Amino acid sequence: xxxxxxxxxxxxxxxxxxxxxxxxxxxxxxxxxxxxxxxxxxxxxxxxxxxxxxxxxxxxxxxxxxxxxxxxxxxxxxxxxxxxxxxxxxxxxxxxxxxxxxxxxxxxxxxxxxxxxxxxxxxxxxxxxxxxxxxxxxxxxxxxxxxxxxxxxxxxxxxxxxxxxxxxxxxxxxxxxxxxxxxxxxxxxxxxxxxxxxxxxxxxxxxxxxxxxxxxxxxxxxxxxxxxxxxxxxxxxxxxxxxxxxxxxxxxxxxxxxxxxxxxxxxxxxxxxxxxxxxxxxxxxxxxxxxxxxxxxxxxxxxxxxxxxxx
Amino acid sequence: xxxxxxxxxxxxxxxxxxxxxxxxxxxxxxxxxxxxxxxxxxxxxxxxxxxxxxxxxxxxxxxxxxxxxxxxxxxxxxxxxxxxxxxxxxxxxxxxxxxxxxxxxxxxxxxxxxxxxxxxxxxxxxxxxxxxxxxxxxxxxxxxxxxxxxxxxxxxxxxxxxxxxxxxxxxxxxxxxxxxxxxxxxxxxxxxxxxxxxxxxxxxxxxxxxxxxxxxxxxxxxxxxxxxxxxxxxxxxxxxxxxxxxxxxxxxxxxxxxxxxxxxxxxxxxxxxxxxxxxxxxxxxxxx
Numbered sequence: 001x002x003x004x005x006x007x008x009x010x011x012x013x014x015x016x017x018x019x020x021x022x023x024x025x026x027x028x029x030x031x032x033x034x035x036x037x038x039x040x041x042x043x044x045x046x047x048x049x050x051x052x053x054x055x056x057x058x059x060x061x062x063x064x065x066x067x068x069x070x071x072x073x074x075x076x077x078x079x080x081x082x083x084x085x086x087x088x089x090x091x092x093x094x095x096x097x098x099x100x101x102x103x104x105x106x107x108x109x110x111x112x113x114x115x116x117x118x119x120x121x122x123x124x125x126x127x128x129x130x131x132x133x134x135x136x137x138x139x140x141x142x143x144x145x146x147x148x149x150x151x152x153x154x155x156x157x158x159x160x161x162x163x164x165x166x167x168x169x170x171x172x173x174x175x176x177x178x179x180x181x182x183x184x185x186x187x188x189x190x191x192x193x194x195x196x197x198x199x200x201x202x203x204x205x206x207x208x209x210x211x212x213x214x215x216x217x218x219x220x221x222x223x224x225x226x227x228x229x230x231x232x233x234x235x236x237x238x239x240x241x242x243x244x245x246x247x248x249x250x251x252x253x254x255x256x257x258x259x260x261x262x263x264x265x266x267x268x269x270x271x272x273x274x275x276x277x278x279x280x281x282x283x284x285x286x287x288x289x290x291x292x293x294x295x296x297x298x299x300x301x302x303x304x305x306x307x308x309x310x311x
Numbered sequence: 312x313x314x315x316x317x318x319x320x321x322x323x324x325x326x327x328x329x330x331x332x333x334x335x336x337x338x339x340x341x342x343x344x345x346x347x348x349x350x351x352x353x354x355x356x357x358x359x360x361x362x363x364x365x366x367x368x369x370x371x372x373x374x375x376x377x378x379x380x381x382x383x384x385x386x387x388x389x390x391x392x393x394x395x396x397x398x399x400x401x402x403x404x405x406x407x408x409x410x411x412x413x414x415x416x417x418x419x420x421x422x423x424x425x426x427x428x429x430x431x432x433x434x435x436x437x438x439x440x441x442x443x444x445x446x447x448x449x450x451x452x453x454x455x456x457x458x459x460x461x462x463x464x465x466x467x468x469x470x471x472x473x474x475x476x477x478x479x480x481x482x483x484x485x486x487x488x489x490x491x492x493x494x495x496x497x498x499x500x501x502x503x504x505x506x507x508x509x510x511x512x513x514x515x516x517x518x519x520x521x522x523x524x525x526x527x528x529x530x531x532x533x534x535x536x537x538x539x540x541x542x543x544x545x546x547x548x549x550x551x552x553x554x555x556x557x558x559x560x561x562x563x564x565x566x567x568x569x570x571x572x573x574x575x576x577x578x579x580x581x582x583x584x585x586x587x588x589x590x591x592x593x594x595x596x597x598x599x
Contacts, residue, residue, distance in 0.1 A: 282412060
């Protein structure tokens with residue numbers, strides 16, 4: 001276990017202690033923080049490890065939300081629905097990945113971006129199953145008090161975050177992670193020395209989608225009502241990228257820190273500038289990319305480098 | 312006659328789609344940047360036409376003349392000051408940057424113009440012409456002809472002028488263009504400015520036909536994506552072919568499956584094309 005991984009686990013443990021200090025508002029923030037961290041860590045498997053600019057997060061988030069919502073309306077329990085959703089997303093993404101991941105660069109970005117559009121339109125038109133544009137109501141899962149409900153979903157999201165973090169660490173330390181790093185550096189060369197790049201990329205895409213979809217499922221059960229323009233919002237694709245860029249691409253600890261930092265900024269902006277919050281978000285993105293393109297991790301690495309030169 | 316009407320509608324709409332996509336295609340082809348702010352530029356152009364018509368009673372076809380230089384300067388400066396700093400960064404960075412810029416512009420438009428749908432209504436209305444049973448509204452016809460004229464103008468510019476040849480040279484081989492003495496940074500800025508100008512003019516023409524709202528920008532952007540991929544990147548003829556194909560597919564699709572499925576169909580077509588023929592209808596392989 002590397003130091004960065006240990007730090008990530010400690011960070012998650014600190015978040016777990018949140019209910020000791022705050023009320024329902026803190027729990028709501030904590031739940032969103034965990035959700036953002038799940039999205040960012042999952043995106044990092046494809047975008048950070050393999051270096052593929054995926055904009056498909058919103059597609060799988062929405063897919064997960066609707067799959068869980070529909071299953072729960074059929075009377076299944078929350079846990080069973082989320083597990084079925086995650087497995088379905090894994091299979092769907094692995095199959096789509098085998099096809100879409102043959103594209104590179106701009107073409108992959110466009111294709112993954114369109115995936116969310118296609119799914120949104122399908123959900124919009126399948127009125128019998130999903131309620132279409134009217135949205136979908138989801139039955140209460142826990143049914144206890146307001147605070148108890150908040151606590152329940154906070155720990156559900158936290159548990160999922162822990163699972164995502166463990167998955168990321170396992171991938172980073174395994175042959176799969178090594179293969180993805182090879183693909184990022186030079187895909188043609190790695191396929192020439194016998195790496196099954198399609199298999200590796202599809203596996204990464206599937207794993208990433210699986211946890212995103214599970215987070216979407218828990219989110220749907222948490223808010224009790226979803227509609228296509230909410231859960232297939234393109235911002236769900238872009239926010240994880242901004243978080244990852246903020247923290248530092250490829251480093252799970254950096255990405256998780258980026259997610260928490262991003263949520264903090266977003267909350268401040270929401271509170272103070274509700275009318276122009278997307279504009280402020282845009283400004284944040286522009287500033288970040290122009291002045292700190294390698295994220296917060298780069299600040300630390302830069303300091304180490306300078307020290308090493310003096311030694 | 313029903314088929315003829317579908318065909319004429321597709322022809323009219325296809326030229327407009329081409330006009331929407333052509334600036335986007337130019338920027339993608341020359342700068343290798345997916346310019347997500349394109350949709351908001353189109354909407355801004357539509358607001359310009361709306362404002363000019365209701366404050367100065369300037370007809371939209373004259374507003375094109377005002378919009379083109381304004382948007383060119385806007386695009387030129389945007390590229391010079393911001394995009395140029397990350398022009399060699401990976402696609403993830405440039406795409407996210409233009410997304411951030413789009414958020415800013417779109418939010419500004421919602422803030423200043425409100426999200427209400429507006430419509431530019433010409434007084435007196437132009438009516439429509441009908442040949443046999445095929446009916447075409449005159450404002451749509453004017454917009455289509457103007458869109459075709461703009462597309463032709465860009466074609467001439469790229470073919471005949473010195474700047475145009477330089478843009479094509481950079482598009483074909485950036486390094487070789489540098490060796491031939493082309494100022495690549497300047498060409499990038501000019502190409503981006505041209506892309507913005509075309510978006511602004513397209514927006515002015517859209518104001519004649521469609522309702523205006525900041526919320527429509529993502530729809531225009533989606534059309535630009537699909538047209539570019541269908542037709543092939545960075546060529547004028549490709550954008551025209553892509554626009555016509557998209558309009559035809561949407562027209563036929565909404566007749567047989569209902570209008571709500573037309574968008575789904577176009578995006579499915581986009582993904583199929585990306586996988587099977589990423590160079591587009593008229594593109595050449597390896598020239599992506």
